[in-house]
Amino acid sequence: MPTILHLDMDAFFAAAEQASKPSLRGKPVIVGGLGPRGVVATASYEARRFGVHSAMPMGQARRLAPNAAYLVPRFTFYRSISEQVMELLGRLSPLVEPLSLDEAFVDLEAGEVADDSASARAAGERLRIQILATTGLTGSVGLAGSKMIAKIASEEAKPDGLVLIEPGTEREFLGPRSVRILPGVGPATGEHLRRAGMTTVSDLAEAGEDELVRLIGRAHGASLYRMAQGYDDRPVVAERDAKSVSVEDTFAVDLHDRVRIRAEVERLADRCVGRLRESGHSGRTIVLKVRRYDFSTLTRSETLRGPTDDPGVVREAAGRLLEAVDTTGGVRLLGVAVSGLADYTQEDLFAQAEAREAEAEAAARAEALAEARGAGAGAEDEERDARGESSGAPGSGAVGGDAGGASGGVSGGFPSLGGAAEEAAGKVEREWMPGHDVRHAEYGPGWVQGSGVGRVTVRFEDPGSAPGRVRTFGVDDPDLIPAEPLPLVGRGPGVAQGTGQGTEEAG
DNA sequence: CCGACTCTACCCAGATTG
DNA sequence: GGCGCAATCTGGGTAGAG
Numbered sequence: 001m002p003t004i005l006h007l008d009m010d011a012f013f014a015a016a017e018q019a020s021k022p023s024l025r026g027k028p029v030i031v032g033g034l035g036p037r038g039v040v041a042t043a044s045y046e047a048r049r050f051g052v053h054s055a056m057p058m059g060q061a062r063r064l065a066p067n068a069a070y071l072v073p074r075f076t077f078y079r080s081i082s083e084q085v086m087e088l089l090g091r092l093s094p095l096v097e098p099l100s101l102d103e104a105f106v107d108l109e110a111g112e113v114a115d116d117s118a119s120a121r122a123a124g125e126r127l128r129i130q131i132l133a134t135t136g137l138t139g140s141v142g143l144a145g146s147k148m149i150a151k152i153a154s155e156e157a158k159p160d161g162l163v164l165i166e167p168g169t170e171r172e173f174l175g176p177r178s179v180r181i182l183p184g185v186g187p188a189t190g191e192h193l194r195r196a197g198m199t200t201v202s203d204l205a206e207a208g209e210d211e212l213v214r215l216i217g218r219a220h221g222a223s224l225y226r227m228a229q230g231y232d233d234r235p236v237v238a239e240r241d242a243k244s245v246s247v248e249d250t251f252a253v254d255l256h257d258r259v260r261i262r263a264e265v266e267r268l269a270d271r272c273v274g275r276l277r278e279s280g281h282s283g284r285t286i287v288l289k290v291r292r293y294d295f296s297t298l299t300r301s302e303t304l305r306g307p308t309d310d311p312g313v314v315r316e317a318a319g320r321l322l323e324a325v326d327t328t329g330g331v332r333l334l335g336v337a338v339s340g341l342a343d344y345t346q347e348d349l350f351a352q353a354e355a356r357e358a359e360a361e362a363a364a365r366a367e368a369l370a371e372a373r374g375a376g377a378g379a380e381d382e383e384r385d386a387r388g389e390s391s392g393a394p395g396s397g398a399v400g401g402d403a404g405g406a407s408g409g410v411s412g413g414f415p416s417l418g419g420a421a422e423e424a425a426g427k428v429e430r431e432w433m434p435g436h437d438v439r440h441a442e443y444g445p446g447w448v449q450g451s452g453v454g455r456v457t458v459r460f461e462d463p464g465s466a467p468g469r470v471r472t473f474g475v476d477d478p479d480l481i482p483a484e485p486l487p488l489v490g491r492g493p494g495v496a497q498g499t500g501q502g503t504e505e506a507g
Numbered sequence: 508c509c510g511a512c513t514c515t516a517c518c519c520a521g522a523t524t525g
Numbered sequence: 526g527g528c529g530c531a532a533t534c535t536g537g538g539t540a541g542a543g
Binding site for chain 3: 032033035037038039040041055056057058059060184217218219220242243244245246247248249250295333335337
Binding site for chain 1: 516517518519520521522523524525
């Protein structure tokens with residue numbers, strides 16, 4: 001029987017926004033980075049009809065669907081919905097492997113809720129109903145004997161459907177399809193295979209393992225050959241521990257000033273260490289990533305003698321790596337990562353011992369050098385410190401990161417997409433992000449439709465109301481305050497959501 | 508002593524995924 | 526001409542230890 005279930009929520013971010021904002025239902029909705037360099041994260045099905053899809057540059061989306069609603073992602077809101085969904089999956093089986101906020105595998109065999117195809121299908125349909133009832137959103141389900149087939153099946157089921165592939169029928173299901181549906185076959189590998197005359201899955205199965213290994217390498221070739229035959233025994237794994245932590249920003253305008261670049265690298269290092277510490281880790285390898293004006297990307301890394309979670313150490317290392325990078329022409333993205341993670345508490349003492357040792361060695365070296373050269377030693381270090389400390393030269397042109405308050409004609413310089421956008425919003429005073437929830441003393445709950453030139457436009461409605469109307473305020477209107485997202489379901493028949501304060505507003 | 512060899516660790520780019 | 530962010534994996538290259 002099919003023992004693996006794959007759930008994929010339909011157009012998740014966009015659907016969540018539509019559920020939260022009645023006036024957007026049935027309309028094209030595009031969620032993504034609104035800055036000059038943003039891309040589409042999710043397009044609603046209405047927007048997809050205009051040809052808009054994820055990863056598309058925002059500018060292109062605006063040309064295709066000028067009348068769509070454009071919203072920044074609200075990850076904390078999506079996460080709360082995701083948790084409800086994952087909770088439902090947990091009732092099916094203890095073995096649940098989340099792939100992202102909107103996607104997960106479930107091992108039904110470990111859950112004992114199904115013992116044949118009919119009961120598996122029933123469990124899948126029951127799940128879809130529960131998800132709709134508790135979140136107001138639809139998800140699609142694939143059921144099969146392996147992860148790969150289950151995932152392809154849920155894709156087939158979209159939107160709002162269920163597809164079950166009977167074990168034993170995998171090869172006929174896969175055979176005629178494009179190689180691109182197989183996991184690990186993206187644009188590059190797909191093109192590679194096409195040049196070798198292989199476009200369908202059955203082409204791969206016929207080519208044989210040796211041929212594929214020769215074409216795309218040892219590991220890829222072998223696994224692809226197995227996949228092409230519908231054979232995939234990867235287990236559902238509940239929790240895997242992180243192997244690296246990274247932070248990166250694309251700037252609204254390319255950075256040229258070395259001092260500014262250096263300052264940004266240090267900020268990223270601090271943010272990266274912050275997240276590293278939150279996760280209770282320390283790490284040994286520091287990685288600097290630079291994307292230049294022409295999109296050429298390079299990484300430089302340095303491995304320390306022991307793991308660290310010291311911001312100063314990571315800043316120093318990242319700064320050192322930067323010195324070896326040519327940035328003439330400008331930089332569009334910077335990133336800092338820490339890998340080689342160790343459990344902090346376990347490695348702590350070792351790390352400190354290592355650090356002391358290294359310090360002592362460096363001191364000894366410096367001393368020897370000083371003696372050899374007389375009084376001149378240490379000048380280099382001083383110079384580096386001076387550059388590190390020098391202030392960030394705020395007026396130096398580009399607005400990036402959280403400095404993006406002064407929006408000109410276009411919306412300001414926030415990082416184009418990602419968790420950082422939300423946090424940046426918190427730091428900038430009275431920055432009304434499109435799509436975010438607000439509450440007005442008189443008119444009640446609503447959401448920011450847009451803002452600019454000292455004004456903010458709010459649509460007053462909530463998940464359970466009819467489409468509401470729009471009013472405009474000054475950005476500093478004291479009656480208007482940011483608010484938490486309201487529950488999508490929880491009124492009407494069914495379970496009354498206990499926390500339901502604030503739905504009996506307006507008069 | 509030198510060269511060939513294996514192992515391991517590290518470095519970096521590129522591809523893929525959601 | 527336009528192309529985000531985070532994480533993972535692989536393959537090829539180099540360097541040092543034995």
